[in-house]
Amino acid sequence: MNATNMSSETNQNSPNTYNYIIAGGGMAGLSLAFFLNQSSLKDKSILIIDRDEKNTNDHTWCFWEKERSPYEEIITQKWKGVWFHGTNNFSKLLDLQDYTYKMIRGIDFYNYVIPILKQNLKITFLQADISEVVGCELVKYGKFKKEIKDELAIVKTNKGDFFATDIIFDSSYRSKYDNPKHHNMLQHFKGWVIETKNPTFKVDEPTLFDFRIEQKNELRFVYVLPHSETKALIEFTLFSDNLITDAEYEFYLKKYIEETLMVGDCHIKSDEYQISETEFGIVPMSDEPHEVFPMHKVIRIGTSGGYVKASTGYSFQRSQRFLQRLVKSLEANKTVGNGINANRWKGFLDTVLLNVMLKNRTPQDEIFTRLFKYNSPIKVLKFLDEDTSFFEDIALVNTVPKPPFIRAAWDVLMKKIF
Numbered sequence: 001m002n003a004t005n006m007s008s009e010t011n012q013n014s015p016n017t018y019n020y021i022i023a024g025g026g027m028a029g030l031s032l033a034f035f036l037n038q039s040s041l042k043d044k045s046i047l048i049i050d051r052d053e054k055n056t057n058d059h060t061w062c063f064w065e066k067e068r069s070p071y072e073e074i075i076t077q078k079w080k081g082v083w084f085h086g087t088n089n090f091s092k093l094l095d096l097q098d099y100t101y102k103m104i105r106g107i108d109f110y111n112y113v114i115p116i117l118k119q120n121l122k123i124t125f126l127q128a129d130i131s132e133v134v135g136c137e138l139v140k141y142g143k144f145k146k147e148i149k150d151e152l153a154i155v156k157t158n159k160g161d162f163f164a165t166d167i168i169f170d171s172s173y174r175s176k177y178d179n180p181k182h183h184n185m186l187q188h189f190k191g192w193v194i195e196t197k198n199p200t201f202k203v204d205e206p207t208l209f210d211f212r213i214e215q216k217n218e219l220r221f222v223y224v225l226p227h228s229e230t231k232a233l234i235e236f237t238l239f240s241d242n243l244i245t246d247a248e249y250e251f252y253l254k255k256y257i258e259e260t261l262m263v264g265d266c267h268i269k270s271d272e273y274q275i276s277e278t279e280f281g282i283v284p285m286s287d288e289p290h291e292v293f294p295m296h297k298v299i300r301i302g303t304s305g306g307y308v309k310a311s312t313g314y315s316f317q318r319s320q321r322f323l324q325r326l327v328k329s330l331e332a333n334k335t336v337g338n339g340i341n342a343n344r345w346k347g348f349l350d351t352v353l354l355n356v357m358l359k360n361r362t363p364q365d366e367i368f369t370r371l372f373k374y375n376s377p378i379k380v381l382k383f384l385d386e387d388t389s390f391f392e393d394i395a396l397v398n399t400v401p402k403p404p405f406i407r408a409a410w411d412v413l414m415k416k417i418f
């Protein structure tokens with residue numbers, strides 16, 4: 001068994017038994033462990049199980065915030081302004097004022113968080129394949145359902161079974177997102193880190209959205225995150241219900257680099273850059289309700305727990321917020337929510353936007369262009385963070401084309417009723 005730090009009290013008393021098991025030690029699992037380790041719960045024994053060693057740069061996470069990040073030391077780049085290139089030649093360097101747009105590389109996150117967690121002898125890491133997460137039974141005693149005393153929740157793996165006395169936090173589960181009553185689409189993307197022969201990028205000026213590419217009746221954009229004057233991540237992103245072939249992602253990346261990206265007045269030629277890293281991802285964009293508490297003593301977190309914002313696919317910053325709330329409620333011994341504020345109004349807005357996009361009711365690049373053209377970027381970022389008030393939401397929604405949104409809202413309401 002490839003487990004380290006096997007020294008907690010619980011382990012000594014009954015092998016393979018922990019207070020908490022974190023099934024899936026990726027972004028959400030490690031963030032949760034990071035916050036638990038800083039809390040009054042740091043003496044709980046915790047087992048973190050993941051199939052991967054977490055020694056590759058498998059993600060680049062970007063997010064915006066006003067505050068200091070819990071991971072401030074490993075932020076690779078920070079920006080106070082971002083480019084937006086929309087439809088009808090609308091291009092603007094947006095001033096983020098008190099927000100900062102930040103980038104963390106996955107490998108830096110793993111190399112920072114894991115060694116900190118390993119210093120706590122109550123935290124154990126196990127590299128294994130999880131086959132099943134089994135919660136506890138609640139048995140009816142008279143009127144009420146009650147827990148069977150001392151029953152343990154189980155994570156089954158190819159290296160044996162592991163038991164949790166308190167909770168299993170599961171980020172390894174993946175929903176199917178196939179319920180036709182809901183809106184299900186995908187955010188999928190391929191990115192290249194390219195290195196150029198000559199200084200090409202302005203380090204202080206990333207591109208948040210570049211819609212100046214063929215849309216093909218979907219939402220397609222590129223973002224550019226400069227690491228230095230000669231190195232940047234270029235990511236080709238689509239919101240759609242179908243994936244495309246690898247060759248197609250690469251075709252559009254190459255086309256963007258060689259035909260849209262400019263160095264002064266010139267384009268970059270194919271022999272003037274090299275690809276040093278690649279990144280690929282698929283993120284669900286869905287309004288399907290997530291079963292956050294599928295069984296007693298099991299809580300789904302991260303993508304499994306519905307932390308991804310349905311209409312944008314962002315989840316890094318939301319996960320940090322939700323997981324900090326989750327730890328606070330665990331500390332206070334309160335009935336544990338999953339940390340999400342289930343705001344029905346915000347959920348409705350997400351669903352309406354998904355409906356507009358899935359039914360292609362209006363050119364989608366135009367929606368984003370109008371949002372950023374007619375509102376301050378701060379308002380839009382606040383809106384995407386779900387921090388705006390009802391009246392601010394109405395003011396923002398007022399700037400996008402109304403008929404398609406009214407039709408979508410009607411469709412959503414009818415679906416809910418019938």
Ligand SMILES: Cc1cc2nc3c(=O)[nH]c(=O)nc-3n(C[C@H](O)[C@H](O)[C@H](O)COP(=O)(O)OP(=O)(O)OC[C@H]3O[C@@H](n4cnc5c(N)ncnc54)[C@H](O)[C@@H]3O)c2cc1C
Binds near residue numbers: 023051282317
């Ligand atoms: C390439 C990429 C870039 C992204 N960029 C951004 C971004 O810039 N900003 C943003 O807000 N969001 C971004 N996202 C969305 C989101 O933040 C990430 O998907 C994030 O990693 C989700 O965290 P998670 O913990 O739910 O999933 P993960 O980080 O994928 O963690 C799940 C873990 O479970 C493990 N696992 C799964 N099944 C098993 C099993 N059966 N046995 C053992 N282990 C298992 C996996 O190995 C993994 O480590 C990105 C997503 C991807 C894929």
